[in-house]
Amino acid sequence: MQKGEVDLEPTNTHDAAGYWKATLRLTISLLVVWFLVSYGAGIIFREALDNFSIGGAPLGFWFAQNGAIYVFLALIVVYCRKMTQYEKKFGIEG
């Protein structure tokens, strides 16, 4: 297990404080990615990324028009999965 990751072994005890702490940590890390792919890749670092290309599209431009949307979707999927695991681990009845 990597450092900073939450142990997902079910403990079968109701731990609301642990659940909330884990939720906040997950929310913040996902929002960092959210910021990086849209505002980062699509706007702030666009010119630098445009030196590379994906297929026939400049990379920064592609992130702004297509790539960021795919990542957004992946972020919500990860969030749903992790939250379900947290609910099990901390004994929270969803």
Add this chain to the structure above:
Amino acid sequence: MVDPWTIFWVVLTFGIYIGIAIWAKAGSTEEFYVAGHDVHPTINGMATAADWMSAASFLSMAGLIAFLGYGGSVYLMGWTGGYVLLALLLAPYLREFGKFTVPDFVGDRYYSKVARVIAVVCALFVSFTYIAGQMKGVGVAFSGFLGVSYNAGILIGMAIVFVYAVMGGMKGITYTQVAQYVVLIFAYTVPAIFMSLAITGNPIPQLGFIGNAAGTDVSMLNQLNTVVTDLGFTEYTSTTKSKLDVFCITAALMFGTAGLPHVIIRFFTVSSAQAARKSAGWALMFIALLYTVAPAVGAFARMNFVDTVNEAVYITDAENYDQRAAEILADGKKPVPEWYKSWEKTGLLKYDDLNGDGVMQYRGPDAPDGIKNEVVPNRDIFVLANPQIAKLPNWVVGLVVAGGLAAALSTAAGLLMVISSAVSHDLMKRTFKPDMSEKEEMRVARIAAAVAVVCAGLTGIYASQLPFVAQVVAFAFGLAAASLFPVIFLGIFWKRMNREGAIATMLVGIITTSMYIVYFKFMGGTAAGWWFGVSPEGIGFAFMWLSTAVGVVVSLMTTAPPQEIQDLVQDIRIPGQRKSHGMAEGGMAPAE
């Protein structure tokens, strides 16, 4: 000439909507406001997508992208990225809170009728701004295709929404929106697939977008860059907007999306916090199906427009089109395309023969050959005219009209729910007339929905003078971002946020944002006066920080919220913990 296919699709889809409305008639206030709190996450996701994707997404967005190129990215990122905020920060907690409306949350969480009424005003303000854009979209679709006037088009649209929103409430709207999603996504992707095949040889628009132009080694986007720069436009993959402005507009749209009452209200219809999270994921998935196709449609549309219109020989209305076109072709020249002539009548395309040569020169502001531009297209027509521009079969053309109407009507219905519940539930039941019976509340809700339909129609009729549909809608986002998003967010994540802070936040947000927008859009303010070069579309993001800061300071200077409220906040953070908390409920227990 009205095409029989168009009538076929429009009548068929409208029949389905009415059928669903009769089947899904609401019996209780719970069904009327939140469809009984038991909609399946996938169904709700699909309904949210239809609710969300408005006339602006369907009709205007691809056209805006076609002309703005990279600059159009603000809409793509802004209108999808907000769902991440919604899924992570708002939806599950608001569902756990378990009431009916956005002002419900604000009123209960901030234990204040004043806060509730201000939230009602915000919700009404945002919804009416937004609904004007939808009704305008309905008018454009009808007047372009069904041979009826713009105003008559709006009246027909109003009548349809009236039937299923007033009868079925949220339940009727939810299931109608599912049908509308299917119609609109089909109508959007079918022409895109045909166009992608024709231009890039790849049937998947998302791949055609990054692929090579058909039969060449040059990428489609590079070719497009060359074509538009040769005519004196900005390169397609870059923009003239400042980086800060692009940043702010994107952010205003994202936070605005998360704060829009008609989107939030959809997450009250599912059964639990977990279902709300999943539902947000499904919603974004269904939205992404359209939003990842839109940039491809935009690029293809721009390509097709230049190809078919630029340097075409114009044919006047006095001449016989077929005969004259054949002569021009025989001369080895390009006649003005037939679709152009049919759309010209709507006033959405203008040609002014400045140099008197009878040839249509389409040029940008810095044309290398120094020729002045003679063709002015309205961006809104692009999606509607695309199938004709790409010479697609007639059944596709009719389908797109039905899709445009589905997009506009589904969003209008969602907005009507917000307006009706804000009036019947928040103003009447929770503020002025708490002793109303459920039956009376239902009747008030239906009357409010009916009045709202009429007001929306009138707004649409008078909004025809306003600029592009998408720009009108952009205002609603700035307002939602600066007022509703911060109070809901702080209400969940900061227990110390109190009544005084919430009222200050909402007031600062809505006053500053609307003053900035009104000054620069309607009172003659010019771009030179924009603060730090931030346009009115993006200013909501800056004022969001201001209103949040003011709210936090005011909160800290006044007394902390009562313990019962802090317990309520604790409850909604942890699924399954929600209990009734005396004063926070105002005499109403949370729903299941």
